[in-house]
Amino acid sequence: MTTTTRRRATRKEEMAARVLDRFGTTWASETGFTVRDAPSPLFRLLCLSMLLSARISNELAVRGARALTVAGWTTARKMVDSTWADRARTLNESGYARFDERTARMLEDSSRLLLDRWKGDLRKLREEAGREQPAERALLKEFKGIGDVGVDIFFREVQGVWGELSPFVDERARKAAQRLGLGSQPRAIASLVAAEDLPRFVAGLVRVDLEHAYDDVLESSS
Numbered sequence: 370m371t372t373t374t375r376r377r378a379t380r381k382e383e384m385a386a387r388v389l390d391r392f393g394t395t396w397a398s399e400t401g402f403t404v405r406d407a408p409s410p411l412f413r414l415l416c417l418s419m420l421l422s423a424r425i426s427n428e429l430a431v432r433g434a435r436a437l438t439v440a441g442w443t444t445a446r447k448m449v450d451s452t453w454a455d456r457a458r459t460l461n462e463s464g465y466a467r468f469d470e471r472t473a474r475m476l477e478d479s480s481r482l483l484l485d486r487w488k489g490d491l492r493k494l495r496e497e498a499g500r501e502q503p504a505e506r507a508l509l510k511e512f513k514g515i516g517d518v519g520v521d522i523f524f525r526e527v528q529g530v531w532g533e534l535s536p537f538v539d540e541r542a543r544k545a546a547q548r549l550g551l552g553s554q555p556r557a558i559a560s561l562v563a564a565e566d567l568p569r570f571v572a573g574l575v576r577v578d579l580e581h582a583y584d585d586v587l588e589s590s591s
Contacts, residue, residue: 388573393570502534525575538558
């Protein structure tokens with residue numbers, strides 16, 4: 370390896386560390402929970418992914434997800450046992466107003482599907498899919514309100530506990546990495562940080578893009 374190559378790699382690692390330090394907060398963490406391979410956090414991540422994939426600001430989506438938690442609807446069973454009116458009002462009061470009524474229905478429909486088919490446990494969906502990413506994507510898209518964007522959000526955040534997904538770098542994060550000169554292939558991008566930091570790093574790349582913070586990252590690394 371030449372001296373020039375070593376310097377380039379070091380600069381990339383330093384820039385990746387800067388992205389982690391300044392922007393590396395997952396949306397689950399911002400919402401107030403840790404993604405674990407257990408029924409409740411996986412369900413909460415599914416709901417968060419649904420809210421984030423709507424055409425509404427991420428801030429309002431996170432506020433809506435927090436409100437669902439405050440209301441106590443942290444499992445599929447608890448969500449189904451709530452009323453549509455209560456869910457719609459809770460979302461509306463949190464600021465998630467444009468999609469409150471529609472989302473209130475989708476939350477119940479998705480919770481019923483999760484209960485009926487996988488006993489309220491997304492780990493059973495994972496096993497039905499054989500821990501294969503394409504099959505997991507197809508099954509997750511059976512939930513109302515979860516399309517490819519929603520699955521990408523779910524995969525970004527869950528890859529730390531569903532190892533078959535790692536390294537998962539969705540298209541928005543990949544383009545951000547490429548624009549920062551950090552590479553364009555998932556494995557190359559993932560190699561810049563420790564494995565346990567990858568979900569935060571990918572989230573950070575997405576946040577850099579959402580906040581149009583490219584110049585800040587690039588200038589501080591020069």
